Amino acid sequence: MTLTEPDRTVTAAAHAVDLFKTYGTGDAAVHALSGVNVAFDRGRFTAVMGPSGSGKSTLMHCMAGLDRPTSGRTFIGGQDISLLNDAGLTQLRRDRIGFVFQAFNLVPTLTARENVTLPADLAGKKVDLEWLAYLADALGITDRLSHRPSELSGGQQQRVACARALINRPELIFADEPTGNLDSNSSAEMLGFLRRSVREFEQSVVMVTHDPRGAAFSDCVVFLGDGKVVGELQAPTEDSVLERMRQMGT
Amino acid sequence: MWKVAVRGMRAHKLRLVLTALAIVLGVTFISGTYVLTDTLNNTFSVLFGNIYKHVDFQVRGVAAFESNAPGGGAVRRAIPESLLAKVRRVPGVGVAQGTVAGYAQYIARDGKAVVTGGAPTIGLSFDPNDELSALRLTQGTAPTSPHDVVMDAGTAGKYHFTVGDRVRILLLGPPETFTITGIATFGTANNLAGATLAAFTLTTAQALFHEPGRLDSINVRVAPGADKTQVQRALAAILPHGVEVVTGQTVVNEQTSTISKALGFFSIALLVFAFISLFVGAFTIFNTFTITVGQRTRELALLRIVGASRRQVFWSVLVEAAVIGLVSSLIGLALGVLAAVGLVKLLSGFGITLPTGPLVFEARTAIVGLLVGVGVTLVAAVGPARNAVRIPPVAALVDHPVVHAATLRRRYVVGGLFSAVGIGALADGLTKPAIQLVGLGAVCIFIGVAQLAPVVARPIASVLGRPLAKLLGTPGRLGRENSMRSPRRTAQTASALMIGLALISAVAVFGASLSRSATSSIDNAISANLIVTSSSNGMGGFSDTVPGVAAAVAGVTATSTVYAGEFEFQHSISTMTAISTKSVGLTLILRMTEGTVGALAHGELLVDSTTAMTSHVAVGDFVSVRFAKTGASTVRIGGIYEPNALIGSYLSGDGFFLSHFENPVPLAVLLQTNGSTGVERRVIAALHAYPNLKIQTRTQFEKAQQAQVSQLLGLIYALLALAVLIALIGIVNTLMLSVFERTREIGLLRAVGMKRRQVRTMIRAESVILALFGAIIGILVGTFLGVALAASLRQQGITEIAVPVSSLVTFLVLAGLLGLGAASWPARHAAKLDVLAAISTE
């Protein structure tokens, strides 16, 4: 979303202004992001799509406070996170953001339950047990909670990660290809849950995906190409996404 | 493959440095020990060669027997002075001069006795003949009157004496005052390795050392042009039975070999610690290679896919080990030379001035250092290299390559076997006794326990971690989980520390037992209230006038003088203790199992029950004995007493002893008092003229004995600290490797909100658990070893077994703190990991 509609940024769960990210210098410089302006709406499910190498992961890392942009500013709920130091960013991630990665989401020495409550435990906060029970039930992992990650299937692991992302009721969840390693059934279950969380408790979710069928679960798709926002699609369907992708020549 | 090995090493510089440190330290120890002892040996042989340069022959008593004491030479009888004139008359003899030596101890200006820290305080006759004398006057003149003395330059320098000064000297008789007529060096050295020298005229010396008309030896210089072999033959012809003539070179060789024998004990003791360090180091190396091979599983499997043979993979690991071993051994050799130089400096700081000579670096030092250093590294790396060979090529393709190393069951079998063999060897070695077997047993037990440790690693780490998890919250819990994650790694890492702490605990248990036994043997042996001994470490004697002076003090009701000397009992060298028969019942407690104490007064010998049993003697038996002075004879066994370390195995009466030993010095005087106030003060005042005496109550005496034990323990702890240091380096290394290995995981934790401080806490918790685990097993094993050792020395006087719980707990706490310290670098490193780099690591 471009900033031509400034009112939207005020209500956005997160937004970025003139974001640049360059790796390396001189001839070897790679411009992963070159001037991205984008806002992710509160209470909505946004998908980020684009060809491989277009800067999707980089954008997500910068916006989630995992990485610092070369220039430009990123905001979470109106707060400029480029001003935060490491401790501030850590706290931000712990209390206000949830993550689901493509793989390696869980700490192998902890049980599923302990993995879910990890952010709360690290913060020294009391875990909302009802909320935990609800999440576990909704994600169908209740009877798996005492198992270690190595004893869970890939889909179960991702669902545990999902529960962990939600446990602190974060303002925003970032998911980088969360279904990249899953079969279509597991993917659908997982994405269905994310959509439900958006619908039912107005969770804001940003998800990077390659899969048009996955993108169809979202409310809005932002297209990246060569480090820039190249398009946007509201209320996408699998077909409309495919159509748009074909138009953009990928 | 070479390229792979070298690249791999370059990529892990840090790991290399940490691994190498253990080897560097061990080889430093070896090299330092050799360089030091070789240098001293060489210096002494040059020194003695110099001293006896002009002595062609020496006439002396035939050796009765070799002393058992470390550094002791042959025990010889004195020869009659009349022989000197006969020797001088032998055709071809140019110069001949007699010498005597005995006890003489200077009193410094402040009234305190000059103490040497172990070296003897020698009195001797000054040989006016420059060429034959060991002493070279650097100032003043030779002694001429009975009140003259020549002082060694070392003492003169240290205590600020010059020619013309008066100095009091403690002697076998009462102390006397002398005038310093000259200052002399001993050959080219200021003194003889810290010994003090007081040289008198021959007649004075003979009188002072109670050898009138007798000589220890006669040094002979052949007249110019005379045929040496003929002179020697002629000399031999006139010598009576029991007197021999030897060449000066023989004397030099004997003296040098006496010194090298003493140095040999010293170097073996140091080499034992070098060996311990390397042994612990081997565990660290083994562990490091095991982990890195594990981490390189994919890489090695890929190599196999692209065509590397098993053999090549094996050698790529071993080459790395060989290079590490070689480089660290070379560094260790160099550091050893520095250490030797430093040690000489350190010793001279303690007042033990050693003659200076060129540093000796023998080929043997380099060969042993390199062989051991490289050998240990290679041996430690063979196991991991064989694991590397077992990696199947498909491991490169699967997500989580699982490589089945030796199954746990095999480990248990091997570990159990090692432990059993170790305990067997230990038991055998302790009963025989054979120190090599004891060492072998301990090594086997360590290896066995290290093999078995993974079994208990999980439960123990779990228990140890629970309070930490409670205390530190999630980071503590994660640290605990990490320590439980790989029981094998945890156990291997902790093993090195286990060995260090096992040795320290064994020493502590042994020391505590020794200390308590010493106290109880004093309680069981001495009923006297006051004990007079020499202040020079309980080794030296003192004037024979002391007992008389003490006996005359009002309130002293009984005095017993104690002597000791070496003799041959049934053809083996033993030490005989002697005590005045008059009042023995009042000062000494002898628990007789057979016979009576009264037998002492009849010139009979008492033995302790252990000796009676092992030598198969009973009361009434006549046994063969031999003395340096009086030769072979038989003595009747008059009684058998319960073993007591303080008294020793053989006890005789003073009359018997004095008739068989040449000028023995009293070693202790036991005083019984009537308990009236001020007796102790009066005794101290009466013995004021003898500043070399220590006058102690029984409690003080016990305390002093305990202090000696603790001093020894302190020294051993210091040397063992090196092994602990190496073990800690091992922990740092493992943690560092674990952090690398868990980069992703740490990144994930950081991504979901773990603070840097919490990351550090997590690593520290893991380290503390590791250290405590190693310490607990080590302390258990060590206590077992210590108790076994102490129990086996029951016959040698360790009658009590004490487990110093407070010391052991201190060790445990210290180990935990050291673990905390070891974690600081890895923890900081982990906390600094870039979150993004961590989660995007391949």
Ligand SMILES: Nc1ncnc2c1ncn2[C@@H]1O[C@H](COP(=O)(O)OP(=O)(O)OP(=O)(O)O)[C@@H](O)[C@H]1O
């Ligand atoms: N650490 C890095 N150093 C150098 N270049 C990098 C680094 N990380 C990413 N890049 C480059 O930045 C560009 C964007 O990478 P990014 O990972 O954001 O792509 P992406 O859209 O997530 O791709 P994919 O769909 O394959 O995950 C790529 O050209 C990539 O090569």
Ligand SMILES: [Mg+2]
């Ligand atoms: Mg990506």
